[in-house]
Amino acid sequence: MRAGCGNRRRHDTHGPGRYRRGGRRDGCPVTGFLIRRIFQAIIVVIIVTVFTLLLVHLVPGGPIRALVGARASPEQIAYYNHLYGFDRPFYVQYWKWLSQLFHGNLGYSLKLNQSVASEIASKLPKTIVLVLLGTVVSLVFGIPLGIYQAVHRYTVGDYVLTGVSFVGYATPTFFIGILLVEWFSIHIHLFPAFAPQGDTVTAVLSQPRALVLPVIAYAFVLFALWSRFMRSSVMDNLVQDYVRTARAKGASERRVLWGHIFRNSVLTIVTLLGLELPVLVAGAIFIEVVFNYPGMGLAFYNAALADDFATLLGFTLIATLETIIGNLLADVGYAVLDPRVRYS
Amino acid sequence: MAMLTPPPDTPAAIPSPLEVPPDGDAGAGGLTAVEAAELGLAPAQKPRSLLRRGWEVFAENKLALVSVGVVVFMILFCFVGPLIYQTNQVNTNLADYLCHPSGSHLLGCNDVGYDQLGRLMVGGQTSLEVGFAAAFVAVLFGTLYGAASGFIGGATDSVLMRIVDAGLSIPYIMVVIILSVVFHPNTLIMIFIIASFYWLGVARLLRGETLTLRTREYVQAVKVVGGSGFRAVTRHVVPNSIGTIIVQGTFAVADSILILAGLGFLGLGVQPPATDWGSMLSNGLTYIQSGTDYWWLIYPPGLAIIVTCIAFNFIGDALRDAFETRLQRR
Numbered sequence: 001m002r003a004g005c006g007n008r009r010r011h012d013t014h015g016p017g018r019y020r021r022g023g024r025r026d027g028c029p030v031t032g033f034l035i036r037r038i039f040q041a042i043i044v045v046i047i048v049t050v051f052t053l054l055l056v057h058l059v060p061g062g063p064i065r066a067l068v069g070a071r072a073s074p075e076q077i078a079y080y081n082h083l084y085g086f087d088r089p090f091y092v093q094y095w096k097w098l099s100q101l102f103h104g105n106l107g108y109s110l111k112l113n114q115s116v117a118s119e120i121a122s123k124l125p126k127t128i129v130l131v132l133l134g135t136v137v138s139l140v141f142g143i144p145l146g147i148y149q150a151v152h153r154y155t156v157g158d159y160v161l162t163g164v165s166f167v168g169y170a171t172p173t174f175f176i177g178i179l180l181v182e183w184f185s186i187h188i189h190l191f192p193a194f195a196p197q198g199d200t201v202t203a204v205l206s207q208p209r210a211l212v213l214p215v216i217a218y219a220f221v222l223f224a225l226w227s228r229f230m231r232s233s234v235m236d237n238l239v240q241d242y243v244r245t246a247r248a249k250g251a252s253e254r255r256v257l258w259g260h261i262f263r264n265s266v267l268t269i270v271t272l273l274g275l276e277l278p279v280l281v282a283g284a285i286f287i288e289v290v291f292n293y294p295g296m297g298l299a300f301y302n303a304a305l306a307d308d309f310a311t312l313l314g315f316t317l318i319a320t321l322e323t324i325i326g327n328l329l330a331d332v333g334y335a336v337l338d339p340r341v342r343y344s
Numbered sequence: 345m346a347m348l349t350p351p352p353d354t355p356a357a358i359p360s361p362l363e364v365p366p367d368g369d370a371g372a373g374g375l376t377a378v379e380a381a382e383l384g385l386a387p388a389q390k391p392r393s394l395l396r397r398g399w400e401v402f403a404e405n406k407l408a409l410v411s412v413g414v415v416v417f418m419i420l421f422c423f424v425g426p427l428i429y430q431t432n433q434v435n436t437n438l439a440d441y442l443c444h445p446s447g448s449h450l451l452g453c454n455d456v457g458y459d460q461l462g463r464l465m466v467g468g469q470t471s472l473e474v475g476f477a478a479a480f481v482a483v484l485f486g487t488l489y490g491a492a493s494g495f496i497g498g499a500t501d502s503v504l505m506r507i508v509d510a511g512l513s514i515p516y517i518m519v520v521i522i523l524s525v526v527f528h529p530n531t532l533i534m535i536f537i538i539a540s541f542y543w544l545g546v547a548r549l550l551r552g553e554t555l556t557l558r559t560r561e562y563v564q565a566v567k568v569v570g571g572s573g574f575r576a577v578t579r580h581v582v583p584n585s586i587g588t589i590i591v592q593g594t595f596a597v598a599d600s601i602l603i604l605a606g607l608g609f610l611g612l613g614v615q616p617p618a619t620d621w622g623s624m625l626s627n628g629l630t631y632i633q634s635g636t637d638y639w640w641l642i643y644p645p646g647l648a649i650i651v652t653c654i655a656f657n658f659i660g661d662a663l664r665d666a667f668e669t670r671l672q673r674r
Contacts, residue, residue, distance in 0.1 A: 040506070047510035055522060170653030172602055172622065174609050175646045178629050182642065186632060282517035286606060290629070300518070301610060304525050312525065316518040323513045 033335055041328050048320050049101070052313055053094055106314035111306045116314035119299060124318075125201045127284055127295035133211070134218030134287075135273075135280065142223045143269065146230020147262065153235065161227060168224025173283050177217040177290035184213060195293035204294075214291045218283050225279070229272055233265040267337055274330020277323040398587070398666035408662030411655035418652050422468035431462030434617070445640055452640040454627060463624060464644050470620040471649070474534050474604045479596035481539035486546025487589055491577045493547065494554030505551065511544045520603060524612040531614055534607075538600050546592050553585045560584075587667030594660035598653040605649050621645040 081087045085096060106116040149158045185193035195214045196207035204211070237243065238261065246256050281297075288297030296315060303311035402408055436456040445452040451460040493504040523529075523537045557563055558581065566576040582589070601621075607613040608622025609629075628641030 040509070043506050044510045044513055047507060048514060051510065051514065055526075166654055166657060167650060169657055170598065170602070170650045171646075172605050172609065172625075172649060174606065174629075175625060175642075175649065178625065178632065178642055178646070181629075182632050182639075278512075278515040278517070281515035282606070285517055285521075286609070289610065300521070304521050304610070304612060307525060309522075309525075312518075312522050316514060316522065319518060320514045323515060327513065 034332060037328060037331055041324050044324055045321065048324070049098060049317070050094065052317050052320075053090075053097055055313060055316075056309065101317075106317065107310035109303070109308050109310045109314075111303070111308040112311070116310055119311060120296065120315065120318055122199065123294070123296040123299050126204055126293070127288070127297060129201055129204060130211075130214060130218060130287065130293060130295060131280055131284055133215045134283065135222060137215055138219035138222035138226055139269070141219070142226025143230050143266065145223075146227040147234050147257070147265070149227065149231040150234035150238065151257065153231075158231075162231075165224035165228045168221050169228075171221070172286070173217065173221050174286040174290050176220050177214070177287055180213045180217050181290070193291075195288075195291035197292075197294055199294075214287050214293055217290070218287045221283060222276075222279070225272070225276065226269060229268055230265060233268040234261055237261045237264050267334060270337060271330045271334050274326040274328075274333070277326040281319050281323075398663070401666040402662050405662040405665065407658050411658040411662075414651060414655040415659070418468065418648070418655075419472060422465050422472055425465040426462065429461060429465070431459035433458055433462055433466050451644055452638075454624070454641060455631065460640050460644060463619065464621075464648060467619045467621045467624050467645065468648060470531055470614055470618055471601050471604055471622075471652075473531060474538065474614075474620070475597045475601040475652075477535040478538035478542065478600040478604075479593050481535060482542035482596055482600075483546050483589060483593045485539070486543035486592075487550050487582060487585070488577075489543065490547035490550030490552075491554045491581050491585070494551040495558055495573060495577050495581060497558075501551070505548070508544050508547050508551075511541060512548070514541075516541045516603075517606065520607060521610065521612060524607055528615055529613075531618060534604065534614055538603050542596055542600065546589075546596070549588060549592060550585060553588055554581050557581050557584055587663070591660050591664045591667065594656055594663055598656035598660070601649065601653055601656075621649045625649075 078087075085093055088096075104117055106120070108115050109119065112119065145161055149161050152158055181193045184190045191213050192210045193213075194210065196204045196210040198204050198206075243256055243260060246260050251259070284295065285297035285300060287293065288295050289301050292298065300312065300315050302308075303315070436458070438456070441453070441455065443453040445460075451464070454460055454463060489504065489508075493501045519541050520537055523540065524534075527533050527537065529537055554577075558576075563576050563580050566580060604613055604620055605622030605625070608620045608624075609626040611623070611626060613620055613623050622645075624645040625642060628638065628645070631638045631641055
């Protein structure tokens, strides 16, 4: 972290931060911020795990009822409650459950006759492929088009793209998927209507044609998000003093845009990527259901239909931990990348 | 038209530059507010001018006015429409299985013979009811929670906000899916399921707003004259955040409709015989994948969702501009 601090200070002498908030340069604030932020994240994790265990008890008739079925006798329920320790005080249950978690035991899905951890291990890589491809495609289109909109604001091109992103905001992900299927696999048989099937990542990647529609559908909503944020971020930066300074010093328009504004605006996206993880998860669930893509989203959906609470809760916990880590990385990344940020 | 816009009592916008200076003075003078607060007269004058100013900016935005028209049309279509275009949405009729659009069924029929146009109205009722009600519950609770947290501050604030952080880091879609699996919701329960996570974002926003408001003179003055914290929050902090609250409420309606549609699509939304636009789409997907072009199964509900949500988003954007302009002029 020390090295990072040194770098940043050198950066400061060119950066805009110097003129905006000169005073607080003592010590290395990122380290303190990092420790505090991690501490906060740990507290959030504890609250989330308590929530999750409470959800188990939310099931009508208790967690055992969901397991043994609606026709189980009270004696059977009492027996299993005792067997699984659900008759103990909440804090005892919590502690036992937590220590199991630390050993990588996320529960056991009786419906699938498989441990939740092994289910995640087999499904997560495929979902990561979809999410990564979709996110990269959306960024590749969203960032440049957002910049274009800001530079050529209030022109026809800007209005058209604004319209597209408003539609993107208002369209359910699954509906885009349905439309793509309707247009590209039913009317013209260009792409298959179903995502690649297969157990491994390589099997999925070996059918790129079948990946096209899911990835486009996944990327569309995200594209609206990035281009919209990029547009407003670039427009905010265009009127900053440092842009005027750069122009006054004779920097070319290209250098102003890519050397100064772009670097500052793209920071917004860094934070957003961390903060929008719940949106990425939601997208994955819907796209996987529409295209029958064999990832975690589809497994989660099947678990919901089968009342498989072990899977539902295990997946939720993992997705939540990913989100918390994502938020943490976004905050830290932002603090390291942006010399103006001084968290006190 | 007036029913959805913030100031119901304001007549059509008359651009009157003469009115700006006095309003500006009232807004800028912290003293006026303090005096008013001391006399217990605070709320009567100020929010009115604030809303009026907002309305003038809002009314200049043609897109927003059109959007208000669209929303009103959707409400009339769903709630008054069934009185004019009467269809049987109770008994299935297999003779009309997936019938094509015709004179007797303007948008054709679905897989159990329900008239699709009539279905659109019935489904829209659920979508709009849940959208409005969930937004209302979420914004109401989030506002009070966030304002209380920000106003009390200290350790209470930290604890309350960590709870919000925790809630926000659970992907919302998973929460609503699990709650739907647990409760098999009807319309009323669905409202609370959607509101149960949506309030978190509102709470965080309102807490931020409250942190800036609580240091203002007129809020401090409440303390000075011995007013309770409850009074300061409900009479001063919340009314002064009304812009944020209304804007959030508008976006919340659109988001709630989208989430309900998502749940409906997954088959976890409101349970049959009730339906909503998302459930209708889910039905449609089954049949278009069979290879035949049943366009009337997917385009009407899909477009209904998109058009309604775009309209609410436009209204929200216009409201934000309206309230921000007020802040800038001050």
